[in-house]
Amino acid sequence: MNATAPHGPRGRRLPPHGAVVVTGASSGLGRECALELESRGFQVLAGVRREEDGEKLLTEARYGRLRHALIDITDEASVRASAELVADRYGGLRGLVNNAGICVPGPLECIDGDQLRHQLDVNLVGHLSMIRAHLPLLRRSNGRIVNVTSGLGKTAVPFLGAYSVAQFAKEALSDALRRELAPSGVRVSIVAPGAILTPIWSKVSQAGERALGDAPPAVADLYRSALQAFLEGNAQLAMASRTTPEDFARTVLRALTDVRPRARYWAGADARRAxxxxRLLPDPLLDRRFRGITALVGAPGPVGRTPVP
Structure with a gap:
C-alpha cells in the first residue's frame, strides 16, 4: 500500500503503520480485525478478557506485530492500565477500534434495569471510557477512532430493543465526538456491519432464553414462541449472509487509512439497506416490515421462523 499526501482525493490511503488498539479481540469480528491490521503493517494491541484468548491470538499472528492485553472496558482501572501500556510500549497511538460488545436480546418487558445497564455499560459507557483514556495519545498522532455499531444503529428491531438502544446511542456518541474532536485532528468514524456468522449468535440465543427465564412466567409465556422463532430466523440469516469477518476487517482498515475518512462505513449490503x-421509509411502513416478527406474540408454542427483514 503506497503512502499518499495527507490532503489527497477521497479513496487514497495512508500507510498502515503505528499502534492500534482493538477491543473485543478474543473472537469473531475483533479477532479478525486484529489479525488483518497486523498483517497490513500496524502494531496491534489486542484487548481480550482472558489470558488464554490472548495466547491463542498470538499463535495466529504471523508478523510479530501483535500483542495482547487484558482489557475490561467497564473497569476504569483496566482502561487506565491499557492507556499506560500503550504509552510505555508504543509512545503514541494511531487508532482506537472500539469493537467490544454484547447483545442482550429479548422483549423489553423482560429486560430488567440491571440487564439494560449492563448492555449500556459494555456497548456505550465502556467505549467512552476507552476514548477518554486514550485521547491524549491520539491527539499526539492525529489518530483515528473507529466505533463499531451495527445495522441496528439506525433501525430498532423488536426483541433486540436493548441492543438497539445501545447502538443508537453509540451512533450519537460518535457524531458528537466527530464534531468535538475535529479541531484537534482526531477523526471519528463508524463501521456498521450487517449480519455476519460469528460465535456471538450462539451467545445471543442463550441470552434470549435467560431473559425469558428471568421474567415472570405469565409474561415469558406471551413472548416465548415469537422470540424463539426470531432467534432461529436471525441465526439462519447470519448463516446465509455473504458478508464475512474479513469484509468487516477490511472496512475497518479503510476507516483507519482513508486520507479523508467517512463518517460512516457499512460492511454488508444488509447494513447499508437498513x-x-x-432514512427513507416513514414510521408506519417500517412498523409494517416488522409485524412478522411480533405476529406470534401470545401464541401457545414455537412455530415457523421469522428472520429480520
Missing amino acids: ALLA
Missing part, C-alpha cells in the same frame, strides 16, 4: 430504509 440504514437506507430507516
Whole structure:
C-alpha cells in the first residue's frame, strides 16, 4: 500500500503503520480485525478478557506485530492500565477500534434495569471510557477512532430493543465526538456491519432464553414462541449472509487509512439497506416490515421462523 499526501482525493490511503488498539479481540469480528491490521503493517494491541484468548491470538499472528492485553472496558482501572501500556510500549497511538460488545436480546418487558445497564455499560459507557483514556495519545498522532455499531444503529428491531438502544446511542456518541474532536485532528468514524456468522449468535440465543427465564412466567409465556422463532430466523440469516469477518476487517482498515475518512462505513449490503430504509421509509411502513416478527406474540408454542427483514 503506497503512502499518499495527507490532503489527497477521497479513496487514497495512508500507510498502515503505528499502534492500534482493538477491543473485543478474543473472537469473531475483533479477532479478525486484529489479525488483518497486523498483517497490513500496524502494531496491534489486542484487548481480550482472558489470558488464554490472548495466547491463542498470538499463535495466529504471523508478523510479530501483535500483542495482547487484558482489557475490561467497564473497569476504569483496566482502561487506565491499557492507556499506560500503550504509552510505555508504543509512545503514541494511531487508532482506537472500539469493537467490544454484547447483545442482550429479548422483549423489553423482560429486560430488567440491571440487564439494560449492563448492555449500556459494555456497548456505550465502556467505549467512552476507552476514548477518554486514550485521547491524549491520539491527539499526539492525529489518530483515528473507529466505533463499531451495527445495522441496528439506525433501525430498532423488536426483541433486540436493548441492543438497539445501545447502538443508537453509540451512533450519537460518535457524531458528537466527530464534531468535538475535529479541531484537534482526531477523526471519528463508524463501521456498521450487517449480519455476519460469528460465535456471538450462539451467545445471543442463550441470552434470549435467560431473559425469558428471568421474567415472570405469565409474561415469558406471551413472548416465548415469537422470540424463539426470531432467534432461529436471525441465526439462519447470519448463516446465509455473504458478508464475512474479513469484509468487516477490511472496512475497518479503510476507516483507519482513508486520507479523508467517512463518517460512516457499512460492511454488508444488509447494513447499508437498513440504514437506507430507516432514512427513507416513514414510521408506519417500517412498523409494517416488522409485524412478522411480533405476529406470534401470545401464541401457545414455537412455530415457523421469522428472520429480520
